Amino acid sequence: MLASYTSSLFPIILAAWVAAKLEKWFERKLPASLRLFFVPLFTILVTGVLTFLLVGPVLTEASSLLADATMWIYNLSPVIAGVVLGGLWQLIVIFGLHYAFIPVLINNITTLQYDPVNAILSASVFAQVGAALGVFLKSRNAKVRSIAGPAAISAFMGVTEPAIYGISLPYKKPFVMAGIAGAVGGGITAAMSATMFGFGGGGIFAAPMFINPAGLDNSFYAYVIASAVAVVIATVLTYLFGFKDKQETPAAAPVSSGTSSTAPAAGTKTQVYNSIQGTIIPLSEVPDEAFASGAMGSGYAVIPSDNKVYAPFDGTVVTVANSKHAVAIVSEDGVELLIHMGINTVKLKGAPFELKVQENDAVKKGQLLAIVDWSMIRDNQFEVTTPVIVTNTAEHESVELKADRSREAKTGELVLSIR
Structure with a gap:
């Protein structure tokens, strides 16, 4: 029956x-x-x-x-x-x-x-x-x-x-x-x-x-x-x-600059730590309009100097792209973060990426997510700049960039404070 x-x-x-x-x-x-x-x-x-x-x-x-x-x-x-x-x-x-x-x-x-x-x-x-x-x-x-x-x-x-x-x-x-x-x-x-x-x-x-x-x-x-x-x-x-009420948030939350700090600010919902060693740049400098315009959300970008990508906070892997070029993680507080390794690297069909996690994996801050062959990406004439995007920006009051721009940032440094 x-x-x-x-x-x-x-x-x-x-x-x-x-x-x-x-x-x-x-x-x-x-x-x-x-x-x-x-x-x-x-x-x-x-x-x-x-x-x-x-x-x-x-x-x-x-x-x-x-x-x-x-x-x-x-x-x-x-x-x-x-x-x-x-x-x-x-x-x-x-x-x-x-x-x-x-x-x-x-x-x-x-x-x-x-x-x-x-x-x-x-x-x-x-x-x-x-x-x-x-x-x-x-x-x-x-x-x-x-x-x-x-x-x-x-x-x-x-x-x-x-x-x-x-x-x-x-x-x-x-x-x-x-x-x-x-x-x-x-x-x-x-x-x-x-x-x-x-x-x-x-x-x-x-x-x-x-x-x-x-x-x-x-x-x-x-x-x-x-x-x-x-x-x-x-x-x-x-x-x-x-039931615990959440603060009603405006439709958009721009990124504002701030001084580097490792201490969580009062009322901060989630701290995001740098995933890739490299130079921090604002999204507006990313050579791709979808990211630079902020249409996908607020965040920052990294020009990588190391081939390892680490988890930015404790959370769960919710999406792994079939072409392995992007990983999405949701924090325990509900912050959704997309790490997009390179620009247009979906066309490389996963060749430069060695993923260490899969969908639904629980991860801890600093856990290895992927190893990337940036040289292969450059050799194929693709941009290595890696946007890190808070895809549910509209649900938060503010997304504040805490790292100094245009400087080398090590993995594990505080880069975003999200309220």
């Missing part, structure tokens, strides 16, 4: 990851004359087959096992099942593992005329309301508030995707806080023996489903109490522990 991926995220991420690996493999194996047409064709074809014939059945089996385990826990202890399901339900949906629960819910309604399992899940929706509301109340960033406020309203109406994908997952901690709140709400729902008497909308529109045809009973009161508790707990936890 093929699984539907509606409302799920990670099956698509897995498919994209497989497609990226396949694309690189086909790029290496196919002749250049065939790549333009056949690389995307084969990539999509193989990825599609694998996604539907492998990922689908695996998810189906995993969701079935999860549903069976959940019902076993519910029969053992409804409250424990309420805590587990209420806390993990949104995560289960994201992974696309929720489909096996649907036959269970339908069977309960058709045979028993009520369902206790779906009742538990309602609290997780209101937990997302609280997570988004907590961010809205805590943030002073107009852009964040413009997302969080409507997301909270949308979740209250039963549509949680804006809250999950716009707030909870991007900021991570609100998702955890919503899980805690959902667990508490689910536990309350189960402890009060609440049931739903039909299928309908989520959020506030689920309320009629908790009304017993014979009259109001514990189910409706449990819905009201659990929903309110989930909202309050998620809001308070997110406000206090789950």
Whole structure:
């Protein structure tokens, strides 16, 4: 049976990851004359087959096992099942593992005329309301508030995707806080023996489903109490522990000169240390308009005098160019830095570059990233000047050049302070 991926995220991420690996493999194996047409064709074809014939059945089996385990826990202890399901339900949906629960819910309604399992899940929706509301109340960033406020309203109406994908997952901690709140709400729902008497909308529109045809009973009161508790707990936890506002930054941040220093300035977000021994020059002197204009971001450039390239800070390698001429690293504070070794050296197809890292590697400041044959680059009439660019400059208040310009700088010297 093929699984539907509606409302799920990670099956698509897995498919994209497989497609990226396949694309690189086909790029290496196919002749250049065939790549333009056949690389995307084969990539999509193989990825599609694998996604539907492998990922689908695996998810189906995993969701079935999860549903069976959940019902076993519910029969053992409804409250424990309420805590587990209420806390993990949104995560289960994201992974696309929720489909096996649907036959269970339908069977309960058709045979028993009520369902206790779906009742538990309602609290997780209101937990997302609280997570988004907590961010809205805590943030002073107009852009964040413009997302969080409507997301909270949308979740209250039963549509949680804006809250999950716009707030909870991007900021991570609100998702955890919503899980805690959902667990508490689910536990309350189960402890009060609440049931739903039909299928309908989520959020506030689920309320009629908790009304017993014979009259109001514990189910409706449990819905009201659990929903309110989930909202309050998620809001308070997110406000206090789950979100730290970032300063709203202008659209651009120019590089300004400064004196050389090795001491971090107060309020500095990230320190960038020189990656390549050589002469520091401003980007405006780089013989390539894309870098010199600042269109790719602020930073500096080095005319190298040594063949080794080192990590400028602790972080993770997020991109390695297929032609090995460029490496992108993101710091632990979220600064994205591109080290572009030479100008137009992509045309050399990786020949001068010996990389010591690969994508997703964690690196420490001063760790060797690459060894470069600058002589080969010069012999092929390419420029060796190496721009070092903060590619997400717009997200920062300032990018300040700390090294003296037009002088020899050793590796490990402080060159940029980013706020």
